[in-house]
């Protein structure tokens with residue numbers, strides 16, 4: 155069977171292109187189960203469209219039998235388009251990923267979608283292929299036994315099978331098929347602090363899945379509310395492979411919360427040092443929470459090769475942080491984490507949200523003040539985006555007005571407010587958001603630092619577009635990177 159796994163091309167603003175670990179895991183599972191003919195098509199880096207890739211395969215008389223498409227909420231429209239192209243060329247279409255887990259029925263109403271996989275897909279896809287490779291149709295009654303699958307029976311009725319329990323034994327899941335990524339086309343992990351390297355060999359690693367916290371804006375449809383960790387040995391095995399076999403130039407952790415167990419986090423750092431894997435720089439993307447840190451952890455991280463940490467700070471207002479975002483952390487913990495990380499010699503990133511329900515000009519001002527006080531190397535200011543299934547979504551549905559039901563408009567880095575609750579107007583949120591970028595980055599010290607970076611001049615058109623978008627309120631050009 156020929157299998158194509160697709161991540162559709164994104165129109166969401168992003169300065170970087172990361173590999174898609176979910177597709178890597180699916181491919182790893184397929185290869186480990188004897189399905190050897192697997193191709194990845196990551197729209198973030200491909201030169202041809204999905205339709206062109208499918209046509210090429212047809213012209214070579216080696217059409218794809220199965221096309222699996224992955225989608226978070228913001229990419230679902232493009233995922234349907236990819237499915238239409240695939241279906242038109244005779245392939246079975248399977249959709250999976252965060253949005254499909256949240257809203258499976260919506261996609262099952264589309265004739266171009268044959269099957270929807272909800273939740274973790276490594277086992278589900280194998281069970282589906284076992285049935286389809288017997289020459290059975292996508293309406294075969296045996297599909298009813300596959301957990302986490304939505305399908306249509308012979309009469310065309312949509313059936314949502316029971317959910318698949320989360321796999322507890324992460325160590326036994328085959329590692330991502332890193333060899334299938336066109337790694338030289340991905341960027342380094344944070345061009346905004348390091349300058350854009352369009353040919354970095356940057357890999358991402360998931361050391362644990364899930365998070366028990368319940369921040370009201372956070373959408374965790376796949377990894378869930380429990381925390382499952384891989385063993386330190388298992389992670390080090392993967393790390394060793396990335397450094398020695400795949401010649402990684404940078405590694406990023408993309409867990410929901412990699413440091414929930416502080417002892418394990420330290421053990422991982424010690425193991426990386428012992429294995430002499432601290433030669434390749436690594437960063438945490440944002441899956442690190444301030445209230446599970448201490449100075450020793452940051453010192454160990456530094457010794458293990460880490461160069462940068464990122465924390466969700468979210469709000470500078472106590473009520474918004476505790477009662478609206480429900481972040482379960484204190485300002486003292488935030489300040490201590492930044493102080494300790496800096497003392498250990500790590501660069502810092504901070505994430506801040508504007509426009510949560512109940513916010514006022516004064517609460518958003520406190521957030522900007524906190525960002526200025528913490529002064530991370532990189533500050534990411536985001537306008538609150540309500541993803542389906544989150545507490546924020548439920549609250550906006552009940553008490554507010556959602557401006558758009560078009561999933562394309564749900565990017566966190568969008569410069570438009572997504573909703574209005576009570577007296578908080580979109581105009582105020584957008585003004586405070588732009589103002590935060592201006593006040594943070596237009597300080598003389600920041601400007602000087604930016605102007606000293608080679609990247610600013612080497613990628614001048616892109617950097618000028620970014621500046622217009624963040625500081626002035628200009629619309630980004632679609633798909634800008």
Ligand code: B12
Nearest residue numbers: 164175176222223224226227250251274275373565566567
């Ligand atoms: C790393 C990461 C990124 C990276 C890389 C994204 C990527 N291409 O993988 C970057 C930084 C680029 C990114 C960007 C964004 N991200 Co992001 N990201 C993550 C993060 C932290 C980890 C993803 C991961 O590796 N998961 C682990 C793997 C194993 O899981 P997976 O990818 O979901 O795949 C499994 C299943 O979903 C399923 N599956 C997936 N696809 C398919 C396809 C088929 C056919 C099948 C059968 C199964 C299947 O099987 C896989 C294996 O079990 C998640 C949080 C999380 N825990 O998932 C957020 C998350 C996915 N991101 C999110 C968001 C909102 C975004 C942005 C929209 C933010 C923005 N800029 O506005 C953008 C979207 C950009 C884009 N084009 O996708 C949300 C999505 C919520 C939603 N409802 O869609 C999440 C869940 C974070 C959160 N908690 O809110 N992200």
Ligand code: SF4
Nearest residue numbers: 365367368369372410
């Ligand atoms: S934002 Fe982070 S800490 Fe909060 S629930 Fe999501 S993953 Fe957990």
